[in-house]
Amino acid sequence: MLGMLKRHEIEVLLKAGHAKVQVAGLAGVSLSSVKRIAEEDPVVHVDEAAERAKRRVGRPSQVENFRKLVAEILAEKADLPAVEVLRRVREGGYTGGKSALYGLVASLRPKEVKPLVRFEGLPGEFSQHDFGQVDVEFTDGTTRRIRFFASRLKYSRCIRVSLVKDETVESLVRSLARHLDSWGGAPLLCVFDRPKTVALKWRRNGEVTEWNPVFACATLEMGIGVELCWPYRAQEKGAVENLVGFVKGSFFKVRGFQDPEDLEQQLGAWHREVNEERPCRATGVIPALRLAEEAPRLRPLKVRPEELALRIPVYVGPTGTVLHDGHAYSMPPEAISMPGTLYLYAERVRIVAGRHEAVHPRKFAPGEGSSLAAHRAALVAAVSGKRGKRYLKRQQLLDLGEPAYLYLTEIVHRRPGEWVGEVDRLHEILQTHGPEVLRHAMEEGLKEGVFSASYVERFLQGSLVVQEVVP
Numbered sequence: 001m002l003g004m005l006k007r008h009e010i011e012v013l014l015k016a017g018h019a020k021v022q023v024a025g026l027a028g029v030s031l032s033s034v035k036r037i038a039e040e041d042p043v044v045h046v047d048e049a050a051e052r053a054k055r056r057v058g059r060p061s062q063v064e065n066f067r068k069l070v071a072e073i074l075a076e077k078a079d080l081p082a083v084e085v086l087r088r089v090r091e092g093g094y095t096g097g098k099s100a101l102y103g104l105v106a107s108l109r110p111k112e113v114k115p116l117v118r119f120e121g122l123p124g125e126f127s128q129h130d131f132g133q134v135d136v137e138f139t140d141g142t143t144r145r146i147r148f149f150a151s152r153l154k155y156s157r158c159i160r161v162s163l164v165k166d167e168t169v170e171s172l173v174r175s176l177a178r179h180l181d182s183w184g185g186a187p188l189l190c191v192f193d194r195p196k197t198v199a200l201k202w203r204r205n206g207e208v209t210e211w212n213p214v215f216a217c218a219t220l221e222m223g224i225g226v227e228l229c230w231p232y233r234a235q236e237k238g239a240v241e242n243l244v245g246f247v248k249g250s251f252f253k254v255r256g257f258q259d260p261e262d263l264e265q266q267l268g269a270w271h272r273e274v275n276e277e278r279p280c281r282a283t284g285v286i287p288a289l290r291l292a293e294e295a296p297r298l299r300p301l302k303v304r305p306e307e308l309a310l311r312i313p314v315y316v317g318p319t320g321t322v323l324h325d326g327h328a329y330s331m332p333p334e335a336i337s338m339p340g341t342l343y344l345y346a347e348r349v350r351i352v353a354g355r356h357e358a359v360h361p362r363k364f365a366p367g368e369g370s371s372l373a374a375h376r377a378a379l380v381a382a383v384s385g386k387r388g389k390r391y392l393k394r395q396q397l398l399d400l401g402e403p404a405y406l407y408l409t410e411i412v413h414r415r416p417g418e419w420v421g422e423v424d425r426l427h428e429i430l431q432t433h434g435p436e437v438l439r440h441a442m443e444e445g446l447k448e449g450v451f452s453a454s455y456v457e458r459f460l461q462g463s464l465v466v467q468e469v470v471p
């Protein structure tokens with residue numbers, strides 16, 4: 001079949017007064033084709049596939065002879081399996097392939113059309129939450145991938161967006177708590193579009209069979225209800241709106257940023273704009289005004305965001321420490337080999353193992369740990385033999401990090417017969433002044449090239465005198 005544009009070209013040449021022989025030469029087609037097109041209706045579209053189907057161009061299919069029979073069978077029972085339709089049609093004399101017959105069945109079977117249902121949330125009923133990421137190019141030409149966590153109340157359309165370093169369960173829970181707290185409380189259900197951070201196992205129909213235990217405990221502690229809206233059933237629970245797409249399209253994609261600090265400042269201004277100044281396109285009302293109506297229906301969180309603790313099962317190792325995220329936190333030696341629970345706060349860590357409990361400042365620097373003086377002393381006392389105590393003290397000093405490692409290496413090699421006494425004195429300083437003070441003194445000793453407990457003691461005395469003189 002000649003293409004529709006070629007047919008149109010022939011029509012134009014004929015209308016211009018060219019003889020049919022001339023048109024055939026100019027268009028590069030046969031004279032018979034020109035004569036046939038001259039008798040046809042004018043070209044009014046360029047859908048060649050539709051035209052081929054209309055003209056039944058191509059090799060005739062055997063199945064077309066049974067179209068009427070298939071239509072009658074489906075009219076009697078629309079949901080009849082295709083294999084049964086094939087059996088009946090074969091009884092009627094069909095000898096062609098099953099693929100062609102199945103294609104005909106699919107084209108004739110009545111289509112079930114489901115209407116689009118828009119779930120409008122009532123005051124205090126739903127909120128949406130999801131992670132998103134976008135590549136942002138700053139004005140200096142550098143590009144950075146920005147990750148964010150977005151939340152929106154379904155009824156009022158109040159929205160909160162927080163920049164996050166990752167998409168872990170802790171980033172989700174802490175951002176969620178801050179967002180809910182900023183609204184004055186939580187709705188009946190918090191809806192999540194993607195379950196990978198909150199659920200570990202689920203059935204094909206989306207029913208969760210195993211929740212992430214850290215997420216589950218946090219939601220219980222906050223007192224919130226959770227519902228999942230799966231990507232392939234996006235109409236559930238009012239999640240038809242693309243929250244992440246809205247944030248990208250109305251903030252990240254339409255603004256320019258000098259640097260990350262400027263981005264954060266503009267994000268604060270954007271919050272005021274979309275929540276307090278600009279009417280929402282879906283409702284025609286400023287979200288802050290509808291929030292005043294929704295707020296009485298929100299339920300206060302059971303715990304403030306800063307007091308929210310993630311519960312993580314742990315084990316006290318043979319060295320009397322608990323490891324979490326690469327950081328070691330000390331426990332009493334009596335707790336060794338005990339299972340326990342680590343309560344992870346934003347700035348501190350509380351560990352409970354049996355009747356033993358310890359609170360540490362939370363560590364973030366790679367390899368950094370926290371050891372309490374009482375735990376160090378008790379661990380040394382629990383070790384039998386002078387040699388065991390000696391090497392345990394040295395190990396506790398080495399746990400201070402690279403400065404201690406370099407400093408003790410110099411002492412051992414410069415005074416191999418005296419390092420035991422040096423370690424005892426440095427350990428006393430550790431117990432008295434703490435790891436930060438001793439680490440700083442060792443760093444200064446490395447700079448000066450002086451390696452001894454005496455130098456550390458003199459340095460600390462000088463530091464203390466300076467602190468006393470400064471008002």
